[in-house]
Amino acid sequence: MTAAAPDPLTAPEPVHTALTSxxxxxxxxxxxxxxxxxxxxxxxxxxxxxxxxxxxVVPRWHEWMRRWPTPQHAAEAPVAEILTxxxxxxxxxxxxxxxxxxxxxxxxxGGQVPQTAAExxxxxxxxxxxxxxxACFAFDQPEVVVDTNIRRVHARVFAGxxxxxxxxxxxxxxxxxxxxxxxxxxxxxxxxxWNIAVMELGxxxxxxxxxxxxxxxxxxFCAWRLAGSPPPTEQQRTRAQTxxxxxxxxxxxxxxxxxxxxxAARSDLLAELPLPAVxxxxxxxxxxxxxxxxxxxxxxxxxxxxxxxx
DNA sequence: AACACGGGGTT
DNA sequence: AACCCAGTGTT
Numbered sequence: 001m002t003a004a005a006p007d008p009l010t011a012p013e014p015v016h017t018a019l020t021s022x023x024x025x026x027x028x029x030x031x032x033x034x035x036x037x038x039x040x041x042x043x044x045x046x047x048x049x050x051x052x053x054x055x056x057v058v059p060r061w062h063e064w065m066r067r068w069p070t071p072q073h074a075a076e077a078p079v080a081e082i083l084t085x086x087x088x089x090x091x092x093x094x095x096x097x098x099x100x101x102x103x104x105x106x107x108x109x110g111g112q113v114p115q116t117a118a119e120x121x122x123x124x125x126x127x128x129x130x131x132x133x134x135a136c137f138a139f140d141q142p143e144v145v146v147d148t149n150i151r152r153v154h155a156r157v158f159a160g161x162x163x164x165x166x167x168x169x170x171x172x173x174x175x176x177x178x179x180x181x182x183x184x185x186x187x188x189x190x191x192x193x194w195n196i197a198v199m200e201l202g203x204x205x206x207x208x209x210x211x212x213x214x215x216x217x218x219x220x221f222c223a224w225r226l227a228g229s230p231p232p233t234e235q236q237r238t239r240a241q242t243x244x245x246x247x248x249x250x251x252x253x254x255x256x257x258x259x260x261x262x263x264a265a266r267s268d269l270l271a272e273l274p275l276p277a278v279x280x281x282x283x284x285x286x287x288x289x290x291x292x293x294x295x296x297x298x299x300x301x302x303x304x305x306x307x308x309x310x
Numbered sequence: 311a312a313c314a315c316g317g318g319g320t321t
Numbered sequence: 322a323a324c325c326c327a328g329t330g331t332t
Contacts, residue, residue: 049327056318057327090316097329127329147327167311168328199327208325209321242322243317252316293315 008221009158012179015221016194022217023197026204030054031061032137033196039113039138040071040105046130046137047098052089054203060089072111074102080305083295084259092255092295097125115139136195142188145195146176149202154179156206160223162232163208250278250286258296263304 008015031037032045044064048057063085068074074082077099086095101123105113113134114120121131132143146154146168154175155164164172181190205212213219213229224230243249253273261269270283287303290296299309 046327051316051326051328053319053326088317090318091328093315094329125329129328133327145327148325149327169311196327203327244322246314248315248317255316 008218008223009179012158012181015157015179015218016181016190018217018221019197019201020190020193023193023200027196027200028054028204031058038070039115039134040069041065042138043101043113043126043130043134044098046133047094047101047125048089050094050125050130051091056089060085060087068102070111071102071105071113074099075106078307079294080308083255083305087259088256090252093293094125096294100124101126113138115141117141117143133195136192140188140192142181142183142191143195144176144180145199146173147199149199149206150176150195152208153198153202153206156211156224157218157222160227161236162224162230163236165236245277247282247286247289250275250282251290254283254286254290255295258303258305263302263308266298266301266303269303 027033030045032042041061045057045061048061048064064074067081067085068077079096079099082095082099083092086092089095104123105111109119114123115135115138117131117135120126120134121128123131126134129145129147132145133147135141135143136145148164151164151168151172154172155161158175158179181194183191201216201218205216213222213225216222216225219225250273253275254269257264257269257273266287270280270287273283275283287296287298291298294306297304297306297309302309
């Protein structure tokens with residue numbers, strides 16, 4: 001008769017072993033994970049992957065890297081081209097921040113992507129997650145990486161919760177650190193693999209809606225499953241966000257028109273947006289906000305992507 | 311801590 | 322129609 005499994009929270013080593021072993025077997029072959037991918041390629045991927053699924057990023061990443069294989073190339077590109085290649089990845093201000101990062105890398109880092117999380121964190125559009133992710137995935141530094149997948153896996157396996165809750169709390173940050181493999185043991189190699197392995201488990205197996213617990217390499221350790229997989233509490237469930245009629249939808253429609261149609265008369269462009277229920281006050285407000293964000297430009301009565309009005 | 315910020319596939 | 326996605330910056 002074997003003893004009950006030890007608490008993974010105080011003894012996470014078996015979880016490290018099971019999960020990293022699974023990763024080596026099951027990981028997807030994504031272009032930014034290949035050995036020959038540059039640090040710039042990793043940074044581009046992380047910017048694109050902020051709130052955008054992998055499947056939609058892959059083709060845009062290839063096109064971006066084909067056109068702008070180094071920070072120097074991206075730094076010199078016309079803004080209108082940057083936004084056009086970004087296409088419908090969403091949150092186009094991310095494209096602006098990525099180009100600004102390229103310019104900072106050229107101006108202040110000799111064209112080389114900085115290697116420490118602290119330096120990366122100073123780049124525009126690079127927050128706590130992206131700084132740690134680039135330091136780890138591009139430069140093998142054992143930073144603690146925490147994204148939405150990792151928060152969910154930690155919540156289930158170690159905390160026994162169905163979902164992690166909406167905001168990243170200090171408790172969750174402490175948990176992520178407490179289960180992180182000791183970087184001293186093998187120069188951080190296990191720690192880096194752990195980051196990507198937990199993320200991959202959250203993406204492929206421990207998904208938000210319908211986790212595949214029967215296929216999970218750490219099911220035997222999972223506090224949530226061992227507790228009977230209780231459903232998420234009302235607190236853990238996210239609140240419904242409507243989409244139709246929001247400024248975000250209107251801004252997106254304006255950007256789509258500017259990308260595909262080129263410069264146009266402002267009144268015509270706003271009138272022809274395929275959004276019948278949205279009044280002109282809102283259309284105009286959104287046009288102004290896009291101009292204020294540097295995503296569009298107006299001269300006289302003409303509007304266009306930035307730099308497209310000669 | 312709560313919001314704003316895109317867009318499309320899945321349930 | 323709601324939910325979800327390799328988050329960041331602002332208030």
